Amino acid sequence: MFRSPRGTQDVLPEDSHYWRFVEEQARRHAVRCGYGEIRTPTMEETALFLRGVGEGTDIVDKEIYSFKDKGDNDLALRAEGTAPVMRAYLQHNLQQQPTPVRLFSLINAFRYDRPQAGRYREFHQFNCEAIGDTDPLVDAEIVLLLWDFLNGVGLQNLTVQLNSIGDNTCRPAYKQALLEYFSNHESELCDDCRRRLSTNPMRILDCKNPRCEPVISKAPRTIDYLSPECQEHFDRVQEYLTIREIPFQINPKLVRGLDYYTHTVFEVWPATVGAQSALGGGGRYDGLAEQIGGPATPGVGFATGLERVILNLKEQGVEPPKEPAVQVYFVVMDEEGRKQALRLATRLRADDVPSTIAPRGKSVRAQMRQANALGARYAAILGGDELQAQEITLRNLTQQEESRLPYDDAMALLTTASRKD
Ligand code: HAM
Numbered sequence: 001m002f003r004s005p006r007g008t009q010d011v012l013p014e015d016s017h018y019w020r021f022v023e024e025q026a027r028r029h030a031v032r033c034g035y036g037e038i039r040t041p042t043m044e045e046t047a048l049f050l051r052g053v054g055e056g057t058d059i060v061d062k063e064i065y066s067f068k069d070k071g072d073n074d075l076a077l078r079a080e081g082t083a084p085v086m087r088a089y090l091q092h093n094l095q096q097q098p099t100p101v102r103l104f105s106l107i108n109a110f111r112y113d114r115p116q117a118g119r120y121r122e123f124h125q126f127n128c129e130a131i132g133d134t135d136p137l138v139d140a141e142i143v144l145l146l147w148d149f150l151n152g153v154g155l156q157n158l159t160v161q162l163n164s165i166g167d168n169t170c171r172p173a174y175k176q177a178l179l180e181y182f183s184n185h186e187s188e189l190c191d192d193c194r195r196r197l198s199t200n201p202m203r204i205l206d207c208k209n210p211r212c213e214p215v216i217s218k219a220p221r222t223i224d225y226l227s228p229e230c231q232e233h234f235d236r237v238q239e240y241l242t243i244r245e246i247p248f249q250i251n252p253k254l255v256r257g258l259d260y261y262t263h264t265v266f267e268v269w270p271a272t273v274g275a276q277s278a279l280g281g282g283g284r285y286d287g288l289a290e291q292i293g294g295p296a297t298p299g300v301g302f303a304t305g306l307e308r309v310i311l312n313l314k315e316q317g318v319e320p321p322k323e324p325a326v327q328v329y330f331v332v333m334d335e336e337g338r339k340q341a342l343r344l345a346t347r348l349r350a351d352d353v354p355s356t357i358a359p360r361g362k363s364v365r366a367q368m369r370q371a372n373a374l375g376a377r378y379a380a381i382l383g384g385d386e387l388q389a390q391e392i393t394l395r396n397l398t399q400q401e402e403s404r405l406p407y408d409d410a411m412a413l414l415t416t417a418s419r420k421d
Helices: 013-032 046-054 058-063 082-091 136-152 171-184 191-199 201-206 210-217 228-243 306-315 335-350 364-373 384-389 407-419
Strands: 043-045 066-068 074-077 101-110 122-131 158-164 248-250 262-270 280-284 299-305 328-332 355-357 378-382 391-396 401-406
Touching: 013 101, 013 122, 013 136, 013 306, 043 046, 043 082, 046 058, 046 074, 046 082, 082 101, 082 122, 082 299, 122 136, 122 306, 136 158, 136 228, 136 262, 136 280, 136 299, 158 228, 171 191, 171 201, 191 201, 201 210, 228 248, 228 262, 262 299, 299 306, 328 335, 328 364, 335 355, 335 378, 335 384, 335 407, 364 378, 378 384, 378 407, 384 391, 391 407, 401 407
Parallel strands: 158 248, 328 355, 328 378
Antiparallel strands: 043 074, 066 074, 101 122, 122 299, 158 262, 262 280, 280 299, 378 391, 391 401
16 A cells, blocks of 8 residues: 655645635735745756755755756755745846736745654745845835734734844854854754854754754844844834734844845744744845845745644634535436436536535435435435426435425525525
């Protein structure tokens, strides 16, 4: 027996209404803020992620699904959505459009991570990017879009964790301070972090090894090293969020695990759990375009994991509307009945009334049992008598009432009943 690969999931019909709901809400929130949909390939050149997300990050060093195809090309499954969107923006000259260019996508992404609740190897993101503008109002727009989406689906008790990690003007002094600090505490760091000390000291800050926690908690903070311009940008973002009365907390430890960020970084957390379970996160990435070989192009965006959104909806007891269950189940006695059921079901389906015909070779009792098991609202019974009179017996399975009607009247009744749902 085959099973789905570790860390991947099948979404079965009983769960699909959660997916339909969050995807519809995502589209609605993006579109109403002026975002257009972009779809990029599931795979990219591996180098896009090496340069964009950065070597020395967990995503690139440990989690990327990279492979050579039969033509010897180095490809990787999409590990995140921002570098691909920026690649597409540059490739298709979207900078010619009015800025910022606002793009959203609903994507699958792949990371070789240790599967656990809310952490998968294939997962799905709602991703928004605003490219081409350095205005802090756009940073705020992005935070607010994620905030409004998560609240809009019905989640409660969320907080925004906010930080600024400066830019190239203040980063060197900060990196130097960090290097000195961690070098003085080298013996207290895990093996990975000792390696990071020479490759990418900022990545020590998002080490998940408990051994490093005490050292990291006392490390120099980015917000103490911001240049006046970076401070001004950060102040503005906070001002805009305050206007909207968003409950944000400045979290100087938040640096995010991807290398492309500058200025604003943020995450949205559910009330009860820590950074490991962020519902979503993002920030500004003014250096990304250059990192992947394009001209300097500012950008800001977020992604939120749909599996985590759904997990939290279930934990908080929010159930979205279900797909309509089978409404009409045709109970038939013989081949003539099956043919007539096919004609009538076709009429109902054309009116979007979900209908199914009983499978072959089942007794009437077994058919009725199946109608109930499928959650049908009506059993539409086509026996010999009915066929003779060109009528149909409708049994309302919730109220256990029965009536016999000519075909046309029965079809009209079922269509009206279905509309009322
Ligand atoms: P990220 O923080 O790596 O950022 O991922 C964003 C969200 O994707 C997380 O907050 C989480 O909800 C979900 N996620 C990440 N990894 C997993 C996983 N293994 N299983 C389930 N869900 C997961 C980014 O990907 C950036 N591209 C966000 C961004 C957009 N920054 C700027 N623009």
